[in-house]
Amino acid sequence: MFKQLKEDINAVFARDPAARNTLEVLTTYPGIHALIMHRMAHELWKKNCKGSARALSSFSRFVTGIEIHPGAKIGKRFFIDHGMGVVIGETAEIGDDVTLYHGVTLGGTTWNKGKRHPTLEDGVIVGAGAKILGPFTVHKNAKVGSNAVVTKEVPEGVTAVGNPARYIFKEKDKEKNAEEARRRDYAEQIGFQPYAASQDQTDPILEGIRVLLDRMQNNEQRMNTLCQRLSLLDPTFKKQQTEQQPYSEEELKIIEEVRRECESQTRQSKS
Structure with missing residues (x-):
């Protein structure tokens, strides 16, 4: 767990030029606080202590302004910058080296049980205020622009912008x-x-x-x-x-x- 925390702190230094030292990151970054509490809540969730897991996630939301369901799966070196208003649903899956900015929603579009939240693969960056809604995949190294509304799969390396989102491809023949x-x-x-x-x-x-x-x-x-x-x-x-x-x-x-x-x-x- 401490090794994972060290990777998460290093991710902050790599992606936020305002970070100055480890103590500052540990004490003043709500994204780190939310991530630490989520990892604890997720372990409780996996051990079927669902009530305790939900209580811890609710406390985390109260303290940080970031709501992460304890059932969500989050990979290594995850970074939430600023963080206020971020919502991550129960069946959301997040890969390694993913970055979210404030106001991002990883939500669902149905009340049915099962997979209903998006999957973000490695290296995805989601801009402030973006909404990614539905049980589809945002593939590796894709980017979602600020305030975009994404309701369908995003190909690898593509930038999604607008409402509804349209894709900007880097390479053309x-x-x-x-x-x-x-x-x-x-x-x-x-x-x-x-x-x-x-x-x-x-x-x-x-x-x-x-x-x-x-x-x-x-x-x-x-x-x-x-x-x-x-x-x-x-x-x-x-x-x-x-x-x-x-x-x-x-x-x-x-x-x-x-x-x-x-x-x-x-x-x-x-x-």
């Missing part, structure tokens, strides 16, 4: 990167700039924007080709159309702008 670069260049040409949106975000609205950009670019290419062919077939096409239909000055301005745009697009495609 070369073909996808090339596609994103092409869309970004085209968006800059037409003056479009999605505010506060990253190309790494998996989001339905951004996916729709990508489809629209592709469609617009294809339509512009087809219009450019049409303009070129019409000009080759009949250079006086615009003049004939103007004589046949008496356009207003406003309409003529629009036609002239379209013509200039076609010419500029033609020059760009040739270059």
